[in-house]
Amino acid sequence: MNAPAYNFAYLDEQTKRMIRRAILKAIAIPGYQVPFASREMPMPYGWGTGGVQVTAAILGPQDVLKVIDQGSDDTTNAISIRKFFAKTAGVATTTATEEATVIQTRHRIPETALHANQVLVYQVPIPEPLRFLEPRETETRRMHALAEYGLMHVKLYEDIARFGHIATAYAYPVKVNARYVMDPSPTPKFDNPKMDHSPALQLFGAGREKRIYAIPPYTKVVSLDFEDHPFEPYRFNAPCALCAAENSYLDEIVTDDKGGRMFVCSDTDYCEGRQAAGHHGSLSAAPYKEKAGSHG
Amino acid sequence: MYVAVKGGERAIENAHRLLADTRRGDRSVAEVSLDQISEQLGLAVDRVMSEGSLYDRELAALAIKQARGDLIEAIFLVRAFRATLPRFGASEPVDTGAMRVLRRVSATFKDIPGGQILGPTFDYTHRLLDPSLAEGFVPEVPATAEASTAPTPRVTDILGRDGLIESSPQAEDGASVGDLTREPLNFPADRDLRLQNLARGDEGFLLAMGYSTQRGYGRNHPFVGEIRFGEVEVEFSAEDVGFAVPLGSIELTECQMVNQFKGSATEAPCFTRGYGLAFGQSERKTMSMALVDRALRARELGEEALAPAQDEEFVMSHSDNVQATGFVEHLKLPHYVDFQSELGLLRKLRQEFAEAFAEANAPDTMKEAAE
Amino acid sequence: MTTIAELPPGFVDKVLSAQSTFRSVMDAMARPGSVQRIVPMAGAPATMMRGTAAIALTLFDHDTPLWLDARMSESSDVTKWLKFHTGAPVVQDSSIASFALISDGATLPSLERFALGTNEYPDRSTTVILQVDGLDTGRSFELRGPGIDGVTMLQASIRPFDLFERLRMNETLFPRGIDLVLVADDAVVAIPRTTRVESKES
Numbered sequence: 001m002n003a004p005a006y007n008f009a010y011l012d013e014q015t016k017r018m019i020r021r022a023i024l025k026a027i028a029i030p031g032y033q034v035p036f037a038s039r040e041m042p043m044p045y046g047w048g049t050g051g052v053q054v055t056a057a058i059l060g061p062q063d064v065l066k067v068i069d070q071g072s073d074d075t076t077n078a079i080s081i082r083k084f085f086a087k088t089a090g091v092a093t094t095t096a097t098e099e100a101t102v103i104q105t106r107h108r109i110p111e112t113a114l115h116a117n118q119v120l121v122y123q124v125p126i127p128e129p130l131r132f133l134e135p136r137e138t139e140t141r142r143m144h145a146l147a148e149y150g151l152m153h154v155k156l157y158e159d160i161a162r163f164g165h166i167a168t169a170y171a172y173p174v175k176v177n178a179r180y181v182m183d184p185s186p187t188p189k190f191d192n193p194k195m196d197h198s199p200a201l202q203l204f205g206a207g208r209e210k211r212i213y214a215i216p217p218y219t220k221v222v223s224l225d226f227e228d229h230p231f232e233p234y235r236f237n238a239p240c241a242l243c244a245a246e247n248s249y250l251d252e253i254v255t256d257d258k259g260g261r262m263f264v265c266s267d268t269d270y271c272e273g274r275q276a277a278g279h280h281g282s283l284s285a286a287p288y289k290e291k292a293g294s295h296g
Numbered sequence: 297m298y299v300a301v302k303g304g305e306r307a308i309e310n311a312h313r314l315l316a317d318t319r320r321g322d323r324s325v326a327e328v329s330l331d332q333i334s335e336q337l338g339l340a341v342d343r344v345m346s347e348g349s350l351y352d353r354e355l356a357a358l359a360i361k362q363a364r365g366d367l368i369e370a371i372f373l374v375r376a377f378r379a380t381l382p383r384f385g386a387s388e389p390v391d392t393g394a395m396r397v398l399r400r401v402s403a404t405f406k407d408i409p410g411g412q413i414l415g416p417t418f419d420y421t422h423r424l425l426d427p428s429l430a431e432g433f434v435p436e437v438p439a440t441a442e443a444s445t446a447p448t449p450r451v452t453d454i455l456g457r458d459g460l461i462e463s464s465p466q467a468e469d470g471a472s473v474g475d476l477t478r479e480p481l482n483f484p485a486d487r488d489l490r491l492q493n494l495a496r497g498d499e500g501f502l503l504a505m506g507y508s509t510q511r512g513y514g515r516n517h518p519f520v521g522e523i524r525f526g527e528v529e530v531e532f533s534a535e536d537v538g539f540a541v542p543l544g545s546i547e548l549t550e551c552q553m554v555n556q557f558k559g560s561a562t563e564a565p566c567f568t569r570g571y572g573l574a575f576g577q578s579e580r581k582t583m584s585m586a587l588v589d590r591a592l593r594a595r596e597l598g599e600e601a602l603a604p605a606q607d608e609e610f611v612m613s614h615s616d617n618v619q620a621t622g623f624v625e626h627l628k629l630p631h632y633v634d635f636q637s638e639l640g641l642l643r644k645l646r647q648e649f650a651e652a653f654a655e656a657n658a659p660d661t662m663k664e665a666a667e
Numbered sequence: 668m669t670t671i672a673e674l675p676p677g678f679v680d681k682v683l684s685a686q687s688t689f690r691s692v693m694d695a696m697a698r699p700g701s702v703q704r705i706v707p708m709a710g711a712p713a714t715m716m717r718g719t720a721a722i723a724l725t726l727f728d729h730d731t732p733l734w735l736d737a738r739m740s741e742s743s744d745v746t747k748w749l750k751f752h753t754g755a756p757v758v759q760d761s762s763i764a765s766f767a768l769i770s771d772g773a774t775l776p777s778l779e780r781f782a783l784g785t786n787e788y789p790d791r792s793t794t795v796i797l798q799v800d801g802l803d804t805g806r807s808f809e810l811r812g813p814g815i816d817g818v819t820m821l822q823a824s825i826r827p828f829d830l831f832e833r834l835r836m837n838e839t840l841f842p843r844g845i846d847l848v849l850v851a852d853d854a855v856v857a858i859p860r861t862t863r864v865e866s867k868e869s
Binding site: 006007010011012014015035036037038039040041042044045046047049069070071074075076077078079080083106107108125135136137138163164167169170171186187188189190208210234236249250251252266 | 304305307308372375376378379380382383476477478479480481482483484609613618619621622623624625626629630631632633634636637638639640641645648
Binding site: 007008009013014016017018020021022023024025026027028029030032034035057058059060061116141142144145146177179180197199201214215216217218219220 | 681682683685686687689690692693696697698725726727728730731765785786787788789790792794813814815816817841842844846859860861
């Protein structure tokens with residue numbers, strides 16, 4: 001039998017070269033989706049194969065890797081991906097945001113501000129921000145070529161006409177370097193402002209859809225909006241029940257079947273760090289209420 | 297006190313152990329061997345090789361065993377292994393006309409040079425469950441005859457000699473062979489890439505797409521020109537050696553559909569082709585593939601392309617079961633961060649609705665007071 | 668006549684050296700104007716700087732057509748070394764090249780002759796790798812654009828003298844354009860198509 005033997009960081013060198021070339025072009029054309037010949041990975045499409053391929057192409061023995069899913073280092077898929085790289089590349093791993101040199105993420109940007117020696121790798125399911133408005137690749141490619149984004153503005157405006165504001169809560173489209181409209185992956189729109197002018201390099205990998213794109217450091221990233229309906233990040237208006245943070249994104253934890261619930265930081269590293277530094281929340285369920293005129 | 301969920305690593309390990317145990321099943325029952333799978337579940341192995349894009353019966357059998365008989369999971373295992381293999385190049389085109397035929401039928405002619413050969417087929421079996429197969433069944437020795445030395449030319453070649461069917465496209469010498477596993481796919485795609493996509497495509501998806509053309513969604517009046525199954529030689533031309541080196545033989549099924557004639561002011565009417573090819577004995581797959589291949593040629597043949605099976609982007613983007621199963625199944629991953637965002641938005645929308653509703657239905661005096 | 672056995676060697680550790688070199692090039696591309704060092708050593712034929720050789724070993728293969736300037740293409744050591752270590756096909760037509768290697772900046776052809784990509788596929792463009800005399804001395808330039816926090820300075824001894832004036836075409840072509848990688852020995856600076864370069868003296 002052809003017994004399998006695998007390379008450092010799993011990918012063969014030819015594949016890494018191909019991905020590396022795509023990453024360089026992605027950085028050179030911020031927000032543009034570079035097609036690449038995504039490989040079948042030993043984990044299912046839709047489970048982070050794009051992010052895993054990007055991470056595998058950049059990762060070296062000196063790196064310290066952090067993997068989060070939903071902001072947490074302890075969700076099963078984050079553990080599974082972290083173990084994959086610990087095993088195939090022998091890299092050091094961490095849960096501490098500031099210690100990591102490469103952070104692979106699904107659905108969140110860490111609360112702790114990133115620094116210049118870090119790369120944030122996003123797992124992306126549907127890289128095309130126009131896909132749900134126009135399913136055809138041939139059409140959306142033409143729209144990007146002509147920077148013809150009227151369709152997206154019409155969609156957002158229809159929301160305003162119907163609901164009084166833009167009804168997109170996550171995967172909220174952004175414009176990168178005043179040219180390409182880009183999908184930030186299904187992060188909550190709360191995280192959008194963190195992408196703007198970030199000192200860290202941001203790379204996006206979509207394995208099943210075979211696209212890589214990037215935001216270089218210190219690049220202008222603007223969430224699409226209208227003058228009379230400016231972008232507003234959403235956050236549930238309560239402190240974290242564990243660390244009392246007032247400015248972090250919160251998970252809602254259902255505590256019983258009688259309407260009991262509590263809100264805690266989705267970024268587990270951030271929350272634990274604050275608790276270790278002596279910040280303590282109420283540990284009790286905040287009654288559900290939205291302050292009038294609170295965050296959109 | 298609330299403690300955030302931990303211990304996921306342990307849970308994963310335990311789940312894998314339990315999976316291994318469940319896979320083995322009752323230990324008092326003999327373990328199934330790869331040979332048994334390869335020999336007795338041969339069509340499953342054929343499908344896994346075809347859609348896994350790797351001709352290796354033993355690895356396919358291993359994948360089926362590891363996947364507990366879930367063929368899409370087995371295909372995925374084979375694909376993930378295949379992706380790590382170096383690619384040395386493309387073989388010479390195989391000559392299916394020179395196939396050592398084990399089965400060969402044509403629906404277009406009563407008799408054909410070389411003859412019709414039924415071979416090992418479910419066709420004309422009565423689908424009655426056979427209790428004698430449950431255990432200890434010893435089949436009769438198959439009937440044998442002197443191997444025929446008569447050539448078995450392809451039916452489409454016979455039609456082609458009279459110009460009744462469009463000629464088969466010939467690749468230019470030295471033209472590179474497209475490979476969608478090595479190059480990102482762009483639309484519109486050439487036929488080589490379309491055929492590769494279909495050959496790797498999910499049998500069930502292609503079956504449904506092919507079926508839809510028969511029911512009028514892009515009808516193209518197909519006849520089975522020929523289905524043949526048997527062994528062909530594979531040769532590889534290495535740049536340095538200067539001649540083709542035989543690599544061995546593989547089993548293939550080929551289906552050539554003969555479709556509705558077309559013509560124009562400048563071209564005489566003739567039949568058109570749809571093509572299907574797969575590893576092993578994969579008749580349903582190759583027939584479906586041929587129907588869809590022909591449907592996807594709509595634009596090239598100047599036909600209106602309105603049906604799903606004629607839509608290249610639609611078919612090619614959704615035919616791959618490894619991609620499809622991954623994305624469908626990823627919905628079981630945690631999505632609570634984006635769900636929380638949606639929940640917040642929904643609560644806000646409901647609150648606004650309730651306020652607007654209350655205001656609209658309030659008694660006039662209250663409205664005035666509010667103003 | 669050099670035989671294969673006499674060719675300068677490639678990386679000692681192919682996998683880790685390519686990774687390290689790539690990270691230097693990626694950082695250079697992500698932070699235009701910053702000088703990145705290429706650490707891994709590889710043998711390089713004469714006329715090819717070691718930084719260039721490391722980049723070639725890291726990024727070139729059968730799928731990347733190369734265009735070489737006259738001095739490179741006339742050196743059989745260079746073409747043999749590239750073919751043996753990377754397998755990349757050398758092409759005469761610069762407009763289909765994935766990469767161009769320029770050892771003599773004075774002979775840099777008009778940049779329009781390289782692949783500029785299309786508006787639909789702006790990534791299908793040539794990355795021009797230009798060997799220069801120095802990336803720590805020479806004229807001063809101000810760089811602005813994505814990857815740069817406001818403005819950054821670059822000192823470089825480069826030929827052709829009007830390189831950055833020529834590169835201005837990137838402003839009007841975007842998203843099409845040329846991405847430039849400057850190499851001086853083991854130092855690398857990238858100027859992607861989004862970077863705007865002003866000469867300080869002028």
